[in-house]
Amino acid sequence: MEHKVNSEKSSSELISELKYPQNPNAIKYLNELTLKQKQDFFDSFDVILCDCDGVIWQTLHELLPGSPEAIDYLKQQGKEVIYVTNNSIVPIDMQVKKFERFGIEVKKHEIVHPAQTICDHLKSIQFDGLIFCLTSEAFKSLLRDAGFDVVEELVGYVETLDDLRAVINSDDPVKAVIIDVDFNLTASKLMRAHGYLKKNPECLFIGGAADTLITVGGKDVI
Structure with a gap:
């Protein structure tokens, strides 16, 4: 199909039409x-x-x-x-x-704020139960200050399969797993979180920040 351009219009007018077509919702x-x-x-x-x-x-x-x-x-x-x-x-x-x-x-x-928003959501659904957090300490403190019970993490290095089993297996009746920014995230923490979610199909899984890249000033990116 041949498309004819109106030669009576200036180039600036044509460009303007391309930028701002008749669609009122155009950018x-x-x-x-x-x-x-x-x-x-x-x-x-x-x-x-x-x-x-x-x-x-x-x-x-x-x-x-x-x-x-x-x-x-x-x-x-x-x-x-x-x-x-x-x-x-x-x-x-x-x-x-x-x-x-x-x-x-x-x-x-x-x-x-992510932590406050998640905290408010848990309050709105009247959540009552243990929470396992893959978050910063500030995030956990906010939840605790709001009256929620946060599972304490096991501290120590995993060097053997027995160590790993002890770290990731837990009988704690966790009802929510929250993941956000955790600078100390480890494979064993993820395994433990997966265990809680797999063991209890009703366990909530709530995510906060999902950034894969973080700018830390200038051109530095993590």
Whole structure:
């Protein structure tokens, strides 16, 4: 099929049509909108979900230039800003202090945090039982402070099959396995978690952060 191009249109007009077809839901670039279009866009929502790492700051405590001013402007426009993070390594109280250090006023309930979210979910379903955690100590402390029972881990090296059997076999009536960031994750921990899940089909399996790569500042990636 032959497609004829309207030669009366300039190249810039044709490019504009390619960028912004008649579809009203087509992707648009904010810096190319008119002032009215920008205002219409801002008037179309009241709540903003804002990431933290890589948006407000770099992972290693470096503020991204202009982020406090941008947040302040959004609030001046009457927007409610909710901060969403998948970084469960840093407790919410420390997150709040970090915001304060950068001149951004934030309350605890304005931060959506993996550990707190999972804790709130367990409360909402009235969970009652032992929990096995493959998480940071901060995560476990939050669960304990909320009244949940967390299985204590066995400490020590596994050097023989008997050692491995002793570590991974457990009669604890675990009803939930939670996995998040655990810098001390081992094969034996995973085997033990698998054992709990296999032994009890009703055992909950809850996952937090699922990042396979973590930026730690500059070009360093783990």
